[in-house]
Amino acid sequence: MPHKPPTQEELERRKIVGIHEETITDVSSSDYPWTYPGEDHSWDIEAFKRNFRIEFHQNDPFEASFSLIGCDASIANAFRRIMIADIPTLAIETVFINNNTSVIQDEVLAHRLGLIPFKGGKEGLHKFLKWWRRPEDESQINNSYYDFNTVSLRLEVKCEHNEKAAPGETDPTKLYKHAHVYARDIEFCPVGRQEKYFSGENAIAPVNPDILIAKLRPGQEISLSMHMHKGVGSDHAKFSPVATASYRLMPVIKIERPILGKDAEKFAKCFPKGVIGLEKVTKQEAAQKGSGYEGHEGEVKAVVVDPMRDTVSRECLRHPEFKDKVKLGRRRDHFIFLVESTGQWESDAIFLEAVAHLKKKAQDLEKQVINMVR
Amino acid sequence: MSREQYQVPTGSPTADGGSFKVAPRDYVSGSSDNTMHYLCGDCAARVPLDKGAPIRCQRCGGRVLYKERTKRMVQFEAR
Ligand SMILES: [Zn+2]
Numbered sequence: 001m002p003h004k005p006p007t008q009e010e011l012e013r014r015k016i017v018g019i020h021e022e023t024i025t026d027v028s029s030s031d032y033p034w035t036y037p038g039e040d041h042s043w044d045i046e047a048f049k050r051n052f053r054i055e056f057h058q059n060d061p062f063e064a065s066f067s068l069i070g071c072d073a074s075i076a077n078a079f080r081r082i083m084i085a086d087i088p089t090l091a092i093e094t095v096f097i098n099n100n101t102s103v104i105q106d107e108v109l110a111h112r113l114g115l116i117p118f119k120g121g122k123e124g125l126h127k128f129l130k131w132w133r134r135p136e137d138e139s140q141i142n143n144s145y146y147d148f149n150t151v152s153l154r155l156e157v158k159c160e161h162n163e164k165a166a167p168g169e170t171d172p173t174k175l176y177k178h179a180h181v182y183a184r185d186i187e188f189c190p191v192g193r194q195e196k197y198f199s200g201e202n203a204i205a206p207v208n209p210d211i212l213i214a215k216l217r218p219g220q221e222i223s224l225s226m227h228m229h230k231g232v233g234s235d236h237a238k239f240s241p242v243a244t245a246s247y248r249l250m251p252v253i254k255i256e257r258p259i260l261g262k263d264a265e266k267f268a269k270c271f272p273k274g275v276i277g278l279e280k281v282t283k284q285e286a287a288q289k290g291s292g293y294e295g296h297e298g299e300v301k302a303v304v305v306d307p308m309r310d311t312v313s314r315e316c317l318r319h320p321e322f323k324d325k326v327k328l329g330r331r332r333d334h335f336i337f338l339v340e341s342t343g344q345w346e347s348d349a350i351f352l353e354a355v356a357h358l359k360k361k362a363q364d365l366e367k368q369v370i371n372m373v374r
Numbered sequence: 375m376s377r378e379q380y381q382v383p384t385g386s387p388t389a390d391g392g393s394f395k396v397a398p399r400d401y402v403s404g405s406s407d408n409t410m411h412y413l414c415g416d417c418a419a420r421v422p423l424d425k426g427a428p429i430r431c432q433r434c435g436g437r438v439l440y441k442e443r444t445k446r447m448v449q450f451e452a453r
Contacts, residue, residue, distance in 0.1 A: 092452045101443060106450055114452025219418055226452070236453050 003038030016252055016329040021317040029332065031072040056348075057308075057336075064347035067250070068335045076247055076335040082354040083245040085234040089344045090118060090125060090151060090204075092226045092238075093132075099223040102181075104214045113155075113226060114238045116183050116211055117342040121202025125344065128197050132229040147192030151204055151228040154187045158223075159216035176218055184209035186226075204228070207343030241350050243340040250334035251310040254327040255302060258292040263321050264302040270316035277305035308336065412439035 006014075014036075018025035033041045051070040058065040068076055095110040102109070132149035135141055160177045172179040183206035190198055198204050214222060233240030253275070259267045260281070268276040278300040286297035293301070312330065316322050341347035412421045414431040415438030421431050429439055 095450045095452050097448045097450060099443065106448060110450035110452045238453070 006036070006039070015332050017249065017332055019312060019314065019328040019330065021314065026332075029073055031333075059348050061346050062341050062343065064337075064339045064341075064351065066337050066339075066348075066351070068247075068337065070333050071335070072333070073335075076337075078358055079351065079354045080245050080247055080337070082357045083242050083339060083350050084240055086232055086357055087241045087345070087350055087353050088131075088230045088232050089239050089241045089342075090120070090129060090228050090230055091236075092116065092118075092153065093229040093231065094227040095224055096226070097224045099221050101220045102214050102216050102222055103220075109214060109222070109224075112213055113186075114236075116186075116213075117207045117344060118204055118228070119207045119343050120204040121197050124194070124197025124202065128193070129230055145227065147194050149229065150191075151194065151198075152189040152191060153204070153226040153228065154189055154224070155181070155185060155213075155226070156187070156223050157181045157185055157216065158221045159218050161218050172215075172217075176216070179216055180212055181214045181216060181222060182209060183211035183213060185213075189225075241342060241345045242347075243342050245337070245339045245350070247335040247337045249330035249332065250336060251307045251312050252327075252329040252331055253304045253307050253310060254329070255304060255325065256327055257325045258296070259302040259322065259325055260293075260296055260299050264300050266319070267302045267316060267322060267326075270313075270319070270322075272309055272311055274306050275304070275310045277303050279303050411442055413442060414438070415440055 014030060017027055030036070031041070035041060048070075053069040054066060055069065056064070056066045068079075092114045095106075095113055097106050097110070100106055100109060104112075128148060129151075130148050132144065135144045157178050159179055162175060162177050165175045169175050178185075186206060188198070188204045190203075216222070231239035253271075258281075264278055268278060270276075281293050281296050281299050281301050283297055285291055285293040286295065288294075312328060314328065316326055317328065337351070339347045339350055341350060345353070409422050409424055412423055413419070414421055414434065414436045416436030417431065417434040419431060419433045420442075421433075421439060423429070423439070430437055431439065
């Protein structure tokens with residue numbers, strides 16, 4: 001029997017992950033050869049270029065949302081993992097504590113300092129600064145710090161009584177000077193060429209100056225210096241350039257039979273605001289036989305307005321009045337990304353960097369494979 | 375670290391931050407070599423105590439004295 005090419009409807013059906021009351025169906029990817037006998041599904045760059053699309057929904061410095069449409073989960077997941085674990089950032093790595101008489105222990109203080117996100121001139125951060133490597137000979141460690149691999153910071157705070165405080169004052173921040181130590185108290189100490197790359201607007205500084213590091217009482221003091229190095233998220237989470245980088249599949253809501261009147265209003269309430277809209281049944285629809293709208297002209301009907309806003313809670317599947325009237329699903333090849341930057345990179349630049357990173361990894365692998373075959 | 379004899383800290387740390395070395399802070403200035411300072415447990419005053427002197431705060435008379443924190447630089451990994 002000769003193979004029949006799949007219909008448009010069949011092609012559409014293959015892309016949907018079914019979401020039912022108790023189960024989820026068709027979860028596996030089918031983007032590889034021999035999934036559908038008689039059809040050619042071998043990888044083809046031209047076919048990929050024809051079908052692949054990127055849409056940006058939001059692009060702010062600290063938050064970007066965009067869709068990758070027409071690619072396999074393995075690719076989308078690779079981008080997500082690279083964004084979290086492989087894009088380098090600068091963070092505090094070593095803390096030299098001269099004095100710390102606060103109630104917070106040295107180890108905990110050092111850990112807290114490490115987690116503070118910093119910003120600085122993009123050219124200096126991404127081009128000028130290089131990796132710092134621990135020298136093999138431990139005694140040579142003091143000769144391994146240079147202006148292109150280490151950034152030096154200082155934190156010197158001493159808490160004292162405030163003589164100008166009003167009598168009977170109870171607020172520690174008014175009663176004492178420097179009762180709270182904030183990220184903005186950290187001082188950047190440029191060395192060598194760092195003056196050129198990190199001056200004025202481009203200075204190395206905390207992204208969020210109001211991060212509380214410690215609380216002090218009169219007589220207590222924190223005096224320390226710090227070294228920052230470049231690192232990646234796979235080494236420690238403090239180096240990750242993103243607060244979150246995640247994706248979800250595009251929800252699909254298919255109303256199979258008309259949902260009218262009071263039911264339509266109830267149906268809309270089963271979804272987050274803006275997902276389902278209410279429209280009047282038109283004269284033409286009411287006139288159409290077998291449409292389910294006969295004799296309902298002027299009544300409200302439920303229509304899908306914006307499925308992207310749906311959380312796929314499946315609430316509508318719990319109500320018997322909507323039985324067999326609605327089908328829920330997700331598009332297997334539509335990935336809605338949400339990337340939240342910690343501030344060192346622009347959020348969209350993180351994704352572009354992830355693309356460049358994956359390309360580099362693929363080229364490295366190609367070289368290895370060629371060497372293996374030789 | 376080899377087992378060397380204990381020396382009264384002079385204020386210059388032995389391990390340091392390399393080429394970015396921070397100038398050593400002189401925490402013990404104004405004290406003769408064998409006068410140790412302690413912190414009063416009651417009034418938090420800094421109490422100088424000579425060898426053999428009674429263990430007592432000169433300000434409030436408190437008998438609980440705490441040892442001061444080390445004057446040496448301590449290095450930590452921020453992780
Ligand atoms: Zn006392």
